[in-house]
Amino acid sequence: MSVPRIGIWIIGARGGVSVTTLVGLSALRRGVIPETGLVSSLADFAHLPLAEWDQFVVGGHEIRSTSLLAEAERLHRESRVIEASVLGASRTFLSQTDANIRPGVLWNVGSTIRQLADGAIPDESLARSAVDRIQRDLKEFQQREGLDKVVVVNLASTEALLDPTLWPETWSQAEQMLEEPNCSLPASSLYAIGALELGMPYINFTPSLGATPLGIDELAKKKNICHAGRDAKTGETLLKSVLAPMFAARNLEVMSWVGHNIFGNLDGKVLSDPENKASKVKSKDQLLERILGYPPQSLVSIEHIGSLGDWKTAWDHVHFRGFLQTPMTLQLTWQGCDSLLAAPLVLDLVRFVLVAQERGETGALGALGSFFKSPLGTDQHGFADQTRVLLKWSRGPE
Amino acid sequence: MSVPRIGIWIIGARGGVSVTTLVGLSALRRGVIPETGLVSSLADFAHLPLAEWDQFVVGGHEIRSTSLLAEAERLHRESRVIEASVLGASRTFLSQTDANIRPGVLWNVGSTIRQLADGAIPDESLARSAVDRIQRDLKEFQQREGLDKVVVVNLASTEALLDPTLWPETWSQAEQMLEEPNCSLPASSLYAIGALELGMPYINFTPSLGATPLGIDELAKKKNICHAGRDAKTGETLLKSVLAPMFAARNLEVMSWVGHNIFGNLDGKVLSDPENKASKVKSKDQLLERILGYPPQSLVSIEHIGSLGDWKTAWDHVHFRGFLQTPMTLQLTWQGCDSLLAAPLVLDLVRFVLVAQERGETGALGALGSFFKSPLGTDQHGFADQTRVLLKWSRGPE
Amino acid sequence: MSVPRIGIWIIGARGGVSVTTLVGLSALRRGVIPETGLVSSLADFAHLPLAEWDQFVVGGHEIRSTSLLAEAERLHRESRVIEASVLGASRTFLSQTDANIRPGVLWNVGSTIRQLADGAIPDESLARSAVDRIQRDLKEFQQREGLDKVVVVNLASTEALLDPTLWPETWSQAEQMLEEPNCSLPASSLYAIGALELGMPYINFTPSLGATPLGIDELAKKKNICHAGRDAKTGETLLKSVLAPMFAARNLEVMSWVGHNIFGNLDGKVLSDPENKASKVKSKDQLLERILGYPPQSLVSIEHIGSLGDWKTAWDHVHFRGFLQTPMTLQLTWQGCDSLLAAPLVLDLVRFVLVAQERGETGALGALGSFFKSPLGTDQHGFADQTRVLLKWSRGPE
Amino acid sequence: MSVPRIGIWIIGARGGVSVTTLVGLSALRRGVIPETGLVSSLADFAHLPLAEWDQFVVGGHEIRSTSLLAEAERLHRESRVIEASVLGASRTFLSQTDANIRPGVLWNVGSTIRQLADGAIPDESLARSAVDRIQRDLKEFQQREGLDKVVVVNLASTEALLDPTLWPETWSQAEQMLEEPNCSLPASSLYAIGALELGMPYINFTPSLGATPLGIDELAKKKNICHAGRDAKTGETLLKSVLAPMFAARNLEVMSWVGHNIFGNLDGKVLSDPENKASKVKSKDQLLERILGYPPQSLVSIEHIGSLGDWKTAWDHVHFRGFLQTPMTLQLTWQGCDSLLAAPLVLDLVRFVLVAQERGETGALGALGSFFKSPLGTDQHGFADQTRVLLKWSRGPE
């Protein structure tokens, strides 16, 4: 039996995380970089039948008409991260992949994202028609490339968050919304619906709505397919989910937790729009109360500072009280390259989701909670607990 | 049946941690402070038959002839931590406890600690005679105060560490050493032997040797008694044991971990002696390799900066590599009041050790590993894992 | 000849800076604290005929009906800064001073400040009438206490800033505004006018408008009196004005300078109102371009974090480029007690302004620029240059 | 008249600072980088007749037989600082310069530096003979390249510091030492003597002894030539000399100043030897007392952390007291690329020293104090004052 070919379909295919993932994937195929940063490559998961790097074929949707290569060169130049040799060797792979990219959907993305778009992007008058187009692209990709499976990953810019009272609670409600001319669902949800209806797993790496509403989760279950999300946990929030349990376990009272994030890439520019930022901040800010059992005063800022490029710098100031009510302080400074922290997790998620699909798991995969700031399908937020659950999940049902 | 009276016998009874523990204990008895910082007071442990604050009577050994009150006032003045009202109300308790303090043992403590001593401290010519004196003091305390049980806690200055090749591996070997005129065991081990021979549990809050050697652990088991140690985990090392597992779980390669500690109390002064410091640094530095599975370059410094008093400030610089080998950085600054972080753990350890004694557990209590930098009786160093083990232990044998 | 008695009239007399100044002044009079933090007490200024601490009598305007003592006790309790003994000994002085405090003026202070007010505060229908009341209070204070001179210091909450196009450019224009029912001048300017018309020097410690407009400066010159301002430089901005000249002198290109400030006192609460905050941020943010000669991307945030009380914590992140265009980083964390940094400067400014008045200097005192974030009467922003100018000024005209 | 050709003779020619200087010089000649980081290129010095980049020819002494190109490639690879294109274009210049490098002198350099040496390094039995060889190399360089002037710059590894009681106080004393078989002068001083005897200016960029002794300064004056030193001020000490004057000017009492430096280049490896480190630490640590007028407790550590390469990270913790004796804290983290901070100053110093030589200035150039941690010829340590003096000097004698 021949090795299956697997498609990864990326929404936001020419963005920073996507390009970094692609350069990395190309280097992994050639075996020129170690598997540092890849969770799925840990010895802990060696028993799993994980997809190999050369099984993957990539395509996607995008709204900007730049090229993968141009974006990779920009990353190299501005953030001084991708080495010249690694970049050079990935050129062919990048241009082949570029040929698999199709115009995206701009339904309800808001003006900041809409302004990014250039070239000819079809503008459907019904959400259902946009979903149809998405599905035509997905099927064409699968057939043309002869793919056994396709996983859809949302790496597009963060949309403004839809008011939760408008989230569809059943699939029939969602289905109906798609036919209404003023359908309030954002593009990320249309992509999710497009994928799930075709029985393709959907991963939401971003804080956008995607498959979050119960109504869309119902669709997944109906189609016997799984999905995972929301908003990958790569920096400050990761640290919060690691450190907050310590304060809880030591009965130290967190009085306030302030986090200031600065960075300068395109993602940061989109997040300068207060509406888009709100999705992100919310996603970053909820876990303290869950872990501590009470809400300390908390503040999260995200600001675009151009000179930093992809280097996200976060300063956290934790003010807590110990014995005899004495106030003490912990401060953190995190200097991480955002796309490089994200890229391996994209590959991890695709591999783990494929395992879940093989096992027949459906709906939101709570076992992948350690990867997300607002994990679907679980209430756990502490990172150590989430890590243990992932490990246990990997061993399969007892 | 009347409520049992429990003795806590503190080695180093007039030191910073001890005095803070006593002021806190007095305030807890009066109910004027919340139980912040006390692990044993968490809801998680509400099912345990924990000792109440007013069951405790305190005594101890000490080599300096200052008074508890004088030391408490110094802490208040210099480190601005203990509030005037809290201090005022604990005066009676402090002076009553002072009457229970006896001259300590200076066997093999090294010149820096020896220089701290004042007043008339007996200087036995045989280690066994020093142990005898310790036991006379313990028995006299128990009888005079009518105590059901006595727990011995080592809060004395950090001794220089004995070369591991000289640690007794059997109790008979240890027993023989006590009779040799040049017995190389340090005071902390004599105190441990003194306690365990009398069937009293022993807790080693410090990096000193205490009951660490197998030969002394054998004594504990023989006497059906438990002990716990070594070196309480209250600051930088706590953070390491919380954060290092995150790097492991994310497959991020820690290249170097540098930690600089500055503080200005008496403990810090003793640790300025390179020999004494070596015990502490070793205890702080071993866990990275255990957690990560490889040894990053690592550096730990401890320096005495007088102006800081009891305020321990630690700066940690973690240099790690992510995907595509990109170096990134996490920095931490911890500003904690050392004695206030330590004091509640002293009370927690006493309470938990009493539960273990009641249950008949013997030897080193690995389940209390979360409290220590160099935990005895366990190989676990990750804080989340240790926390889970403690919780599980609290539920008792299945 | 008897020693002159000098009045200090404080606007915002029961605020944090004022109370701290008064507790300190009381301690200085009793000689129980060293003169740490007082610029005027440096050997450099020993040749100046500076006022002595016991020459001062204090009164002021205030809109809250709390007492000086109550506020001092709050500071002591919440921010753990003023020592109990120092506070205790200043009780008499505080209550005597309290008797000299009169209801303030709420003209155009905005809703956030207005909400602070309690008790019976007269509400004039004309700005001129409010000025009249201010002047009655000032004259009554001077006469009742038999004062040779009175200096007025604005320590009131930061007002929203008036649009610069509305600032009066001549005194006659300002005078006319006072008679208009919708006079747009804020309270701080009415206080300034009140003082200057009476020939009393005016110091604006805050970012509020005060005597900033040319039209009010003209009044000062007409009356042969001096004034100084604006917005005392006590923390982050001080550091900026010290460090930015280094980058300039080394030809290092500052690409971005981000500053995040968190603190929890009443001042911080007022600054949570975006309008009031805007005054402060503007005042903090202008000097980089002046010093560097070009505007780096710059960001200043001020947020109220209750648990910090008077402890202002500022994190600054400076991203600069060196040789071969290499980006490098300097980060600062400043943990200062805001009122304690401010209080000695209040006393310094009063003393220096009295010297200027004695010498007959009029208008804005540019020589005091080192004390202010938005210095009036000078274009210099670099701290070292300002310090040199102050020193030179102290030696008097050549 | 033709443009003069100027030689720069570098001791330690294949070290990190030297290689970076050469790559930068090559780029400046080609005009492909801006003059960022170059003090002499500031508008303030536009009136000076400064040497142009293409007037320079470089040669030097070295004890390691690697090549300039190999070292430049290592810097590029390990520290990710020099861009590939900039490096590529400097290849020819680097290999031409390599041909001008001669074996260095190992007299009294200590075992750590001696171990760096490879290839055939002559080992003279008299210091005077080593000086002779140095002079032969210098003259041969000047003649072969047809140079109008040669400036000698010490960029070699930091030697252990000679006990000050052994420093020659007169030239005749120094001259005599050179003839003694056990001459205690280190190589850096032999190089200095070699240069000055030939009437060539000498710049000591390192903490090594060089021309520091009065006896060698006397030689310079005798020969009507100037010299400058010692230990370039590029990071933590620069910040100290900028910030300490602020604490002085505000009458804030610095109680302690702790500085921890970590970095991973060859310089750092040499400084791991406690003897060599002592020179550096001393040079870094003296200025606080000079600026403040009293010695705060102070601590400076320098540690070699391999993963950091050329990235020097310094953490400074300043503990100071304000009004009412309240302790406050300022912390700094500096992340700078050491060679890139140093390289432009090498070029600045050469240019300024040439101006001084042209003007006939002799002995130690105190006006260049802003460039050094232990400035010769001046007592000034505050950076702003030093900057002003440099500016004034540039305008020439009045």
Ligand SMILES: NC(=O)c1ccc[n+]([C@@H]2O[C@H](COP(=O)([O-])OP(=O)(O)OC[C@H]3O[C@@H](n4cnc5c(N)ncnc54)[C@H](O)[C@@H]3O)[C@@H](O)[C@H]2O)c1
């Ligand atoms: N560490 C991380 O980088 C990290 C962590 C968590 C979440 N995320 C999220 O991942 C997403 C990607 O981050 P990034 O840094 O690559 O951002 P980016 O701005 O570089 O890339 C986003 C891409 O999406 C494209 N896009 C936007 N709307 C689209 C649409 N409707 N259809 C198709 N394409 C669309 C944009 O043109 C752009 O190319 C963001 O939402 C970000 O918040 C990133």
Ligand SMILES: NC(=O)c1ccc[n+]([C@@H]2O[C@H](COP(=O)([O-])OP(=O)(O)OC[C@H]3O[C@@H](n4cnc5c(N)ncnc54)[C@H](O)[C@@H]3O)[C@@H](O)[C@H]2O)c1
């Ligand atoms: N957060 C913490 O404070 C913390 C954390 C872990 C470990 N520890 C350890 O706990 C111990 C106590 O810390 P501290 O801050 O109270 O120190 P400390 O120096 O204030 O107190 C130690 C006391 O022990 C006394 N002592 C010394 N040798 C003795 C002996 N042989 N017999 C009897 N008494 C003796 C000393 O006189 C002193 O009063 C130290 O070893 C410290 O390293 C403290």
Ligand SMILES: NC(=O)c1ccc[n+]([C@@H]2O[C@H](COP(=O)([O-])OP(=O)(O)OC[C@H]3O[C@@H](n4cnc5c(N)ncnc54)[C@H](O)[C@@H]3O)[C@@H](O)[C@H]2O)c1
């Ligand atoms: N380091 C510093 O603390 C610092 C530095 C620079 C500037 N400032 C400025 O100094 C001022 C005082 O700071 P603070 O911390 O004392 O603030 P605060 O809020 O504690 O005190 C301000 C006082 O002014 C009173 N007030 C407000 N409006 C008034 C009016 N119209 N008339 C009379 N009283 C009025 C308030 O009731 C309050 O008591 C603020 O504007 C602050 O921004 C402070």
Ligand SMILES: NC(=O)c1ccc[n+]([C@@H]2O[C@H](COP(=O)([O-])OP(=O)(O)OC[C@H]3O[C@@H](n4cnc5c(N)ncnc54)[C@H](O)[C@@H]3O)[C@@H](O)[C@H]2O)c1
């Ligand atoms: N920011 C900075 O980099 C900085 C600042 C101040 C001072 N310094 C000093 O500048 C010097 C150079 O720094 P670096 O980073 O280039 O160090 P480096 O170790 O990379 O280079 C020193 C070079 O000197 C050579 N050398 C040693 N002894 C010699 C001798 N006797 N004769 C000839 N060559 C010899 C070594 O082989 C090496 O190539 C060091 O002393 C350093 O302390 C550097």
Ligand code: NA
């Ligand atoms: Na991103």
Ligand code: NA
């Ligand atoms: Na204030």
